[in-house]
Amino acid sequence: MRTEQYTPSQYTHRRTSTLDLDPGERAEFWTEHVRENHCLFDYRFPGGNDFHGATQVQRARGFQLVEFWSDGIDYVRSIEQIRRDPNDDYRLVVPYRGALTIRIDDGSITLGPGTAGLISTRTPFELLHGRAVQALVLTIPAATADRTHGFEPAAQTLDLRAGLGVVLGSMIRTLADERGHFAAHDFEIACEHIVELSSALTSRIQESGADTGLAAVESSVRRHVRLNSDVPTLNGGVIARELGWSLRQVQLALQRAGTTPRELIREERLRQARRRLVDPALRNLSIAEVAFASGFSSLSNFGAAFGERFGATPREVRGLLD
Template identity: 45%
Template sequence: MASETYVVHASTTRDVALRERTDFWSEHVTSCQSRMGYGYPRTDDFHAGTIRQFTDTHQLVMFWSDTITYTRTAGQTRHAPDEDYRLLLPVTGEMVMRQGDQELRLVPGAGCLVTFATPFELRQDVSARALIMSIAAQEVNGRLNRSSPLTAAIDLASGLGRVVGDMLTGLHEERDTLTTGQFDAVSDRLVELLCMLAAGDDRPTAPGHLTDVETMVRRYIREHAADPGMTGITVAQALGWSLRQVQLALQHAGTTPRELIREERLRLVRDRLPAPAYRHMTITELAYASGFSSSSALSTAFRQRFGVCPREVRHAGPRPVGDTRPS
């Protein structure tokens, strides 16, 4: 059965003997992120800590420490492959990220999207506290139509970037009040908005300004997911585009109208199952109210997507099932 647990866990070197603190920190960060190298100016009395939030799908970590340099070498990318991205945002202090031919100075409001698939060096000052979110590679590469890894500076101080930054810090600040479904849902939306920021000139916009088409299609499908008559054709007609434009825009993002409609309906059911406002509804009624043609169609799709059936989630308690897509 899929895990339904959203976990918040704090760790600190204060609970470790002085001579063991750097070893503890190296092992701890590796277990949370990936294999890296660690440069400690001081090894006799190292102070550091994390607050980690995670489900089966998403992870957000607040971390702080004395001065340290993290490195990921070419050998480590080969022997401990990790294709996923990290969104890095300092909350206080300063960091310097070097990857490829880029050097990024990171301060509050100035973050970066970094890949663990290629070598990098990250220098952290003693005053720095930062948030780091793990993001599955396909979530970024599919939306941006990329076949090679991306490293990008992200302005989180204004406009849409500020919205993303506020969502990220809010996700951390409200960590003790969130459910599995809430944490996953906010993380999903945050990644979607982040990709819009990171796209820049990397995502094709012709023909038909595909970037704008995809954004509008995703928003429309999410808002009308419960409509049982929604298809790729009805979406295209409602937005004033051709079906081909809609299909091409979603193809660049690695999906199709049918798949996206099913995904949003499944997320709708996932969110509604534990909600008090829908507890009075049977699974069949919930299926029809969420756009599915029958309870059996919902159960089959739900089990394929989340690893459990809706009835198991309904009987499990107030927390919704976590997303079980492979990272």
């Protein structure tokens, strides 16, 4: 590992590389390095353990900018990891070589040079890329994002090829290039200006109709259910109260999408139960424990709903691990 450090006041700059490590140590080192700088992920290394990567990390007062290049890798942020390692911060991902794909639910966005992606680690997602990708990742503290309009946990694509987007991309690139010349206060001011520009761009996306009205309610309800489906008392009324809407608003938003609060909650619980049943790391859990952990209060109701949804019993699905 090769590391250099520059620490004026509370601002730190650190360079890290896997190039000096033994090939068998690189993948494990990278997982710990990413955990330290971001949060808990699962990883898939398409090229095996002989993995190459390097970062330059700038950090001060909650903001962090990571410039990285690496071989191909898949990062997976699941509901289980969110529970084990909660993190409400946002990430602004700006590739300038190669392409990255971000998958959330059944949708995905692909980012390349001239674009940026705004994502939140409070919701499940996957980030995948091939060899020789280079990108910048700015961590925006949740407290800062909460003071700013236009930030949503769902992934959004920002165009950096015109207007405010060009200014935003230039500021992020300059922030990285000048890493050796900052004090904490100056770094914080620059990051806050970047957040303001990002907010302005995301607000324009929403104003154009990308996520307004009932669509916004539906999106928030779905996120809330994904994160809380294992709570046995979760229902439409609880969702409405916790999100600050009326039950009628929640029902109308889901009706527009062809479902109901009850159906949405049951579907998420069933999907979560199926994921647990086929996870080798959870093989020690009994089927009853999986059912209760997934929010079902009755084992018989769980079995019937599971069979109807997947065409197989929980025991048969668990048998796929054998």
